[in-house]
Amino acid sequence: MKNRIDELVNLLNEANYNYYVLDKPTITDQEYDKYLRELIDLEERYPDLKREDSPSIRVGGEVIDSFNKIVHEIPMLSLSNVFNEEEILDFNQRVVKEAGEQEYVAELKIDGLSVSLLYEKGKLVRAATRGDGVTGEDITHNVKTIKSIPLTLKEPLDIEVRGEIYMSKKSFEKINQEKAKNNEELFANPRNAAAGSIRQLDSSIAAKRGLDSFLYHLPNAAKYGITTHYDALMFLKKLGFVVNPNIRKVKTVQELLEFIEYWTDKRDTLPYEIDGIVIKVNDLNNQERLGFTAKYPKWATAYKFPAQLVLTKLKDIIFSVGRTGQVTPNAVLEPVILMGSTISAATLHNEDYVKENDFRIGDIVAIKKAGDVIPEVVESIVERRTGDEIPFVMTKTCPICHSNLVRKESESAYYCVNPNCDAKRIEGLIHFVSRDAMNIEGFGDKIVEDFYNRGYLKYFSDYYILGNVKRELKELEGFGEKSISNLLDSIEDSKKRSLENLLFALGIRYVGKKTAKLLAMHYQTMDNLLNTDYDELVNIPDIGDAIAKSVEDTIHDNDFLKEIDLLKSHGLNMTYLGKKVNSNVMFADKTFVLTGSLSKLSRDEASLEIENRGGKTTSSVTKKTDVVIVGDKPGSKYDKAISLGITVWNEDEFINNLGM
Ligand code: IVH
Numbered sequence: 327m328k329n330r331i332d333e334l335v336n337l338l339n340e341a342n343y344n345y346y347v348l349d350k351p352t353i354t355d356q357e358y359d360k361y362l363r364e365l366i367d368l369e370e371r372y373p374d375l376k377r378e379d380s381p382s383i384r385v386g387g388e389v390i391d392s393f394n395k396i397v398h399e400i401p402m403l404s405l406s407n408v409f410n411e412e413e414i415l416d417f418n419q420r421v422v423k424e425a426g427e428q429e430y431v432a433e434l435k436i437d438g439l440s441v442s443l444l445y446e447k448g449k450l451v452r453a454a455t456r457g458d459g460v461t462g463e464d465i466t467h468n469v470k471t472i473k474s475i476p477l478t479l480k481e482p483l484d485i486e487v488r489g490e491i492y493m494s495k496k497s498f499e500k501i502n503q504e505k506a507k508n509n510e511e512l513f514a515n516p517r518n519a520a521a522g523s524i525r526q527l528d529s530s531i532a533a534k535r536g537l538d539s540f541l542y543h544l545p546n547a548a549k550y551g552i553t554t555h556y557d558a559l560m561f562l563k564k565l566g567f568v569v570n571p572n573i574r575k576v577k578t579v580q581e582l583l584e585f586i587e588y589w590t591d592k593r594d595t596l597p598y599e600i601d602g603i604v605i606k607v608n609d610l611n612n613q614e615r616l617g618f619t620a621k622y623p624k625w626a627t628a629y630k631f632p633a634q635l636v637l638t639k640l641k642d643i644i645f646s647v648g649r650t651g652q653v654t655p656n657a658v659l660e661p662v663i664l665m666g667s668t669i670s671a672a673t674l675h676n677e678d679y680v681k682e683n684d685f686r687i688g689d690i691v692a693i694k695k696a697g698d699v700i701p702e703v704v705e706s707i708v709e710r711r712t713g714d715e716i717p718f719v720m721t722k723t724c725p726i727c728h729s730n731l732v733r734k735e736s737e738s739a740y741y742c743v744n745p746n747c748d749a750k751r752i753e754g755l756i757h758f759v760s761r762d763a764m765n766i767e768g769f770g771d772k773i774v775e776d777f778y779n780r781g782y783l784k785y786f787s788d789y790y791i792l793g794n795v796k797r798e799l800k801e802l803e804g805f806g807e808k809s810i811s812n813l814l815d816s817i818e819d820s821k822k823r824s825l826e827n828l829l830f831a832l833g834i835r836y837v838g839k840k841t842a843k844l845l846a847m848h849y850q851t852m853d854n855l856l857n858t859d860y861d862e863l864v865n866i867p868d869i870g871d872a873i874a875k876s877v878e879d880t881i882h883d884n885d886f887l888k889e890i891d892l893l894k895s896h897g898l899n900m901t902y903l904g905k906k907v908n909s910n911v912m913f914a915d916k917t918f919v920l921t922g923s924l925s926k927l928s929r930d931e932a933s934l935e936i937e938n939r940g941g942k943t944t945s946s947v948t949k950k951t952d953v954v955i956v957g958d959k960p961g962s963k964y965d966k967a968i969s970l971g972i973t974v975w976n977e978d979e980f981i982n983n984l985g986m
Contacts (some may be wrong), residue, residue: 327368331375334365338381339478346474346538347568379449379477383470386533393463393525396454400545402442402488403459403621404958405604405628411583417605417627418579424624425612431555432574432585435602435628436540437517438492439524441469443541448482450475455524458925459621459958468524471533476566485550487562489541493520494598497536502668515667516599538598541567547610554608575608586629593631599665602630620976621958633694637707638662640691643674643718645725649753649833651742653724653731655680657691657703664695672701677720678738686715724749745885752778754833758786762839762930763831764820768813776802786832787892789817821896824903825852828893832886835876843904844868845877847937852890852900856881868942904934912983914940919947921964922957924977935984947972955980 338361344352353361362381369376376382408414421428442462444452453469454462469475472491479485493501498516505512513519523535544550544558552558556575563569572589576582586603593600607613607625616625642658654676661670672693674680683705685691690710695701722731724742726749731740742750756774759766766789777783782795792799792814799810823831826846830839837845848866849855858881863874880886894900918936920929920943927935932955933943947954947966954967955975967974975983 327372328375331365331368331372331377334361334368335377335380338362338365339379339476342381342384342473343476343566347476347566381477383477384473384533386468386471386528386530388467388470389528390467391527393465393527396442396452396457396462396464398442398454398457398460398462399486401459402440402456402462403618403623404440404456405626406619406622407602407628407630407959409630409632414582414586414605414627414629415579421607421616421625425607425615428612429608430576430582431559431606431608432576432582433542433604433606434570434572434589434596434600435604435630436490436492436542436570437515437599437601438490438520439517440488441465441491441539442486442488443469443475444486445479446484448479450477460925465524467529468526468532468537471529472537472539474539474568479565481565483550483565485565486545487541487565487567488543488545489539489567491520491524491537491539492516492598493523493535493537496597497538501535512668515665539568540570542570542604553610555606555610555613556608558610590631600631602628604628620978634665635692635694635704636662636664637690637692638669640685640687640689640703640706642687643680643685645721647724647726647742647747647749647753649750649757650835651724651744651747651750652739653721653742654739655718655720657685659691659693659703662693664693664701667695667701669693669695669701672703674703676738677740680718680720684717686711686717688712688715748778751784755783755786755789757833758789758831759820760831762827764823764827766820767816768809785889785892787889787896790821790893790896790898792817821898823899825850825899825901826904828852828898828900829855832889834880836873837877841869841873843937846902847904850902852894856887856890904938910939910985912939916941916952917950918943919945919951919954919963919967920957921947921954921967922960924955924957924980926977926981932980935986939984 338358341351341353341358344350365380366382366385369380369382408417418428440456442454442456443450444454450470451466452464453466453475454464456462469491470477493516495516498513498519501519502512513522519535520537523532523537526532541562542559544552544562547555547558547561550561552561556573559569559573574581574585576585582605589600589603605627607616613623613625616623618624639660640657641660643655644658645653646656647653655674657672657674659670659672661668663669674685683703685703685706689706691706692704693701694704720740722740723729724731724744724747727742727744727747729742729744729747732743733740744750752775755778756769756771758764759769759774774783777792782792782799783789796810796814799805800807824846826839826842829837829845830842844866845855849858855877858877860874860878863869863877864871913936918941920932924932936943944951947963947970949970951967951970951972953973953975954963955977956964956967957977964974
């Protein structure tokens with residue numbers, strides 16, 4: 327029996343390789359299925375004979391409890407970015423200065439997620455995500471379902487290889503169509519879809535997602551007698567991996583620019599998404615000579631394509647009401663696909679923005695999307711007007727409660743000032759439970775709206791008496807004993823939140839997350855805050871006139887005070903639980919800007935640590951900035967810091983200075 331199992335495994339793996347790697351099918355799908363069924367059947371009858379590299383693994387079925395951490399022996403670095411010709415020339419110059427004129431390899435930058443694959447004696451034994459570059463997660467069970475990744479190499483080597491896992495545009499469309507049919511939330515783009523699929527505990531889900539791979543890096547190439555990156559790619563191909571065919575050796579920057587131009591133009595014809603071009607020094611000795619910075623190899627960089635624009639029709643402009651009562655115009659668009667996401671709506675900010683740009687209903691408009699940023703309507707294509715377009719008129723009444731809107735003198739925004747406007751109340755209640763506010767899990771927007779409409783929720787304090795209608799809630803569609811008790815547990819848990827969460831949750835005008843924190847740190851308790859006045863408020867650094875006025879008005883508002891009393895009576899914590907300021911010379915009274923992503927701390931945690939040492943963080947780099955902390959993929963703030971000569975810390979220096 328072992329012979330037949332071996333025969334089938336080899337036959338199917340070979341067929342897989344021919345189909346997915348060489349793109350030359352040797353057997354029909356029916357034949358493949360027939361052999362696979364025979365194999366699965368034999369494996370069920372003789373489980374001891376099941377091979378580690380059996381193609382039956384591709385169907386999935388392995389379920390893990392949680393993702394194990396994997397430490398990368400050689401860190402998985404990411405790439406520095408360049409955005410234009412000048413920056414490409416600069417990159418080349420830096421390389422030439424260190425290591426002389428170079429031959430480069432130009433490759434497509436696949437928009438997926440990087441993966442490290444480890445083979446022992448030619449068998450795939452482990453696959454890991456990049457994670458923070460040092461520690462990733464074990465995703466072997468899911469990676470084994472990806473048909474273009476060999477379970478057995480053509481040579482029995484101990485080897486680590488790296489590359490990208492991605493989802494084709496076609497698979498992405500198919501999955502989103504299915505999700506739409508089931509009323510599930512859609513994936514925003516193929517990269518998110520690939521990442522979401524690889525982070526599944528049950529491998530049969532990943533198996534159905536049509537994931538694919540390209541390999542592009544061999545960390546220990548010299549060990550195999552290889553001297554150039556190009557040869558490393560050929561070697562990967564020989565071992566049975568898919569290497570992207572659109573690679574080019576270039577001897578001059580001119581050739582490189584041509585390659586970039588070609589793919590900028592042709593990227594849409596590819597069956598998968600790319601977000602740039604990767605440029606790598608070909609000679610491995612020169613790579614070694616150039617070495618690394620803390621984050622990036624100095625021998626490679628990524629040219630990122632500029633934000634893409636697409637044209638579509640502005641079908642309508644509708645109005646929505648936020649929790650502050652601000653009424654904003656929103657574009658209703660003819661759905662278009664832009665950078666892999668289907669876009670059918672975009673904010674138009676406010677009346678002035680629409681008027682200045684003269685967006686008219688019926689216009690053909692250009693939509694822009696840069697990275698993960700929300701899409702924006704950039705301009706109307708005036709040449710495409712037919713004369714039937716309708717000029718924009720800002721509504722003067724609330725779209726929900728129909729009361730007259732008020733335009734604040736200093737702002738371009740209109741507000742619904744009816745305190746009982748349903749839309750405002752619902753938005754306020756949704757905000758109350760959100761993550762940076764009271765962080766009450768289980769309340770989707772729709773649930774809050776539903777509870778409001780049924781009369782279970784009107785004031786914030788009503789969350790804390792939902793237990794009284796437990797029986798009624800359990801009867802609602804989509805709820806049961808378990809989900810209601812989970813909901814009530816998370817409400818109970820939220821009573822422990824620190825004062826700044828509560829202050830932010832209460833939705834006081836101009837009191838965002840940061841101001842809430844400043845107030846909580848300054849006053850320490852709700853009672854102290856309630857006893858303050860304008861003068862004290864305005865003297866707190868970073869609290870200006872508008873905030874001080876708004877807070878002063880609020881703490882004299884009877885409805886607000888009544889609400890606080892109710893919240894107190896329900897047992898909510900009313901004090902600041904963060905650390906007391908522990909002044910540290912590296913941080914005290916200094917202004918910091920964070921750019922790029924940090925691997926050991928979230929941005930919020932980093933800001934908190936800085937504040938706990940007496941410093942503050944702001945969002946833009948100016949002459950007044952003392953230190954810019956640079957994480958992975960820093961943006962233009964980094965360049966600005968350099969040009970202004972401001973001190974720059976990388977993440978390690980930052981962590982060191984924190985004394986963590
Ligand atoms: S080389 C040390 N080549 O882009 C070399 N990366 O922004 C490491 N990527 O983390 C990467 N296509 O996930 C390389 N042809 C390609 C790539 C590529 C996509 C991704 C990769 C990397 C990220 C950096």
